[in-house]
Amino acid sequence: MSHCIGLLSIAAKFSLLVFLLSAVFLCSSLSDRNPEFALTKTEESDLKEEKGKESVTEDDADAEDLEVFYPTNWWQTVHPGQAIPAGLHVRLNLQTGEKEAKLPDSTNEKSDMKDQKKRKRLDKVDIDSNSFTSQELKEALAKLKENEKTKSTMEANLEDVRKRFRPIEELKAEFEQLNMRIETDYEIMVKLINKFNSSDSTLDEKIAALYDLEYYVHQVDNAKDFLSLGGLQLMINGLNSTEAVMKEHAAFVLGAALSSNPKVQIEAIEGGALQKLLVILATEQPLTVKKKALFALSSMLRHFPYAQQQFLKLGGLQVLRNLFKEKGMEALYVRVVTLLYDLIMEKMLLEGAQNNEDQMEEKVQQYSQVKLVPAVVEQDWCAIVSNLLALPEHDTREKVLKTVSVLMTFCKDRYRGDQHLNITLSMLRSEYEELAAEEQRQGDKDGYFKELLGSINTIIQELR
Ligand SMILES: *[C@@H]1O[C@H](CO)[C@@H](O)[C@H](O)[C@H]1NC(C)=O
Numbered sequence: 148m149s150h151c152i153g154l155l156s157i158a159a160k161f162s163l164l165v166f167l168l169s170a171v172f173l174c175s176s177l178s179d180r181n182p183e184f185a186l187t188k189t190e191e192s193d194l195k196e197e198k199g200k201e202s203v204t205e206d207d208a209d210a211e212d213l214e215v216f217y218p219t220n221w222w223q224t225v226h227p228g229q230a231i232p233a234g235l236h237v238r239l240n241l242q243t244g245e246k247e248a249k250l251p252d253s254t255n256e257k258s259d260m261k262d263q264k265k266r267k268r269l270d271k272v273d274i275d276s277n278s279f280t281s282q283e284l285k286e287a288l289a290k291l292k293e294n295e296k297t298k299s300t301m302e303a304n305l306e307d308v309r310k311r312f313r314p315i316e317e318l319k320a321e322f323e324q325l326n327m328r329i330e331t332d333y334e335i336m337v338k339l340i341n342k343f344n345s346s347d348s349t350l351d352e353k354i355a356a357l358y359d360l361e362y363y364v365h366q367v368d369n370a371k372d373f374l375s376l377g378g379l380q381l382m383i384n385g386l387n388s389t390e391a392v393m394k395e396h397a398a399f400v401l402g403a404a405l406s407s408n409p410k411v412q413i414e415a416i417e418g419g420a421l422q423k424l425l426v427i428l429a430t431e432q433p434l435t436v437k438k439k440a441l442f443a444l445s446s447m448l449r450h451f452p453y454a455q456q457q458f459l460k461l462g463g464l465q466v467l468r469n470l471f472k473e474k475g476m477e478a479l480y481v482r483v484v485t486l487l488y489d490l491i492m493e494k495m496l497l498e499g500a501q502n503n504e505d506q507m508e509e510k511v512q513q514y515s516q517v518k519l520v521p522a523v524v525e526q527d528w529c530a531i532v533s534n535l536l537a538l539p540e541h542d543t544r545e546k547v548l549k550t551v552s553v554l555m556t557f558c559k560d561r562y563r564g565d566q567h568l569n570i571t572l573s574m575l576r577s578e579y580e581e582l583a584a585e586e587q588r589q590g591d592k593d594g595y596f597k598e599l600l601g602s603i604n605t606i607i608q609e610l611r
Pocket residue numbers: 340341344345376377378381
């Protein structure tokens with residue numbers, strides 16, 4: 148599988164662009180067959196510009212931290228900060244400038260993984276040319292993009308693409324002739340890590356390096372390289388930096404590297420990441436720092452029962468609970484509840500799936516050590532969760548309702564005596580009855596509000 152990603156910023160001859168773009172289309176359309184190939188952005192000024200843009204949308208990015216990217220067979224936009232599960236096709240959409248991902252065409256994950264290892268790494272292309280400015284290049288690119296809008300090149304079938312574009316080997320040969328250097332993700336990460344680790348770099352430069360690293364370590368293989376390069380430990384050390392912005396970005400990179408990556412999860416917990424993340428969450432820190440720490444913590448805990456066990460041992464659940472007493476941390480509530488929900492479900496689903504495979508048994512054995520639910524009940528998360536039903540956003544309520552439903556078995560007695568909950572549920576029921584009726588009038592028979600109403604009614608019934 149391929150990640151045809153990268154940013155384009157080079158001063159190049161206009162004619163070059165034609166096959167630069169061909170390369171990208173080839174790459175995005177033939178992603179199963181061709182080595183990865185993308186265009187890189189190396190110019191300082193452009194990097195800065197990009198940074199500036201990114202920081203404006205920082206808040207948007209934050210909102211996505213704990214959002215799981217749900218892949219489909221179609222290309223979908225990956226929002227900044229969204230964790231991309233392992234094994235997806237990722238590409239840069241030239242028309243929108245956004246990252247996109249989808250499920251690989253083959254459903255056989257294992258053979259995909261092998262392909263991934265075998266594949267050649269040709270992620271970036273550096274082009275050295277002084278004859279055109281980056282402004283000229285950008286304009287040229289803009290024109291080309293404009294033209295491309297009329298063709299749906301991305302969807303072109305393979306034959307079509309083969310006819311229209313030259314084979315990648317041919318392109319490579321041309322690049323070589325032009326003395327262009329092909330830079331791999333690995334090399335780029337080495338540079339970024341060195342930039343980050345260098346005592347000559349300013350804080351801004353270090354943060355910029357982290358920002359770029361976050362992008363690379365989403366890829367499972369890159370994250371492993373990041374580990375072997377010593378980058379992971381640098382991030383863990385960054386967690387106790389005196390600079391809030393450093394802690395924030397170190398946690399961000401860490402969270403991205405940890406996502407769906409067992410090897411990194413093990414190394415990170417051995418490197419002391421769990422303790423440091425909990426310290427951040429337990430002490431007075433800006434919300435932005437805690438957000439990213441919670442993101443990294445979630446990535447660390449998901450599908451890693453050993454970490455979950457350690458988390459409980461270290462009093463992590465209590466640390467999360469205390470966030471609900473702290474002023475200004477409201478933005479974290481739903482994220483915390485979602486994490487709890489995921490962890491509870493993870494274990495339940497595994498226990499539900501009766502499977503005789505040894506590996507499965509071992510997993511069940513590991514999860515049996517995670518005494519999450521007793522701790523949840525003991526710390527009265529039942530009420531913490533149900534109180535969040537008072538929040539106004541529908542999608543928040545949806546998540547909370549889901550969590551209340553899974554907690555129902557353990558919290559029933561608590562909920563039965565809760566007059567406040569009784570009133571809240573009645574109010575929500577009337578609200579969603581109305582919204583569902585309206586939805587139906589507009590022709591949507593199985594709409595979103597109907598679904599929410601269904602959850603509410605189920606909860607009310609169970610409490611009778
Ligand atoms: C970071 O820099 C220190 C001091 O220069 C060096 O000893 C260490 O190996 C570097 N770490 C990495 C991961 O490059």
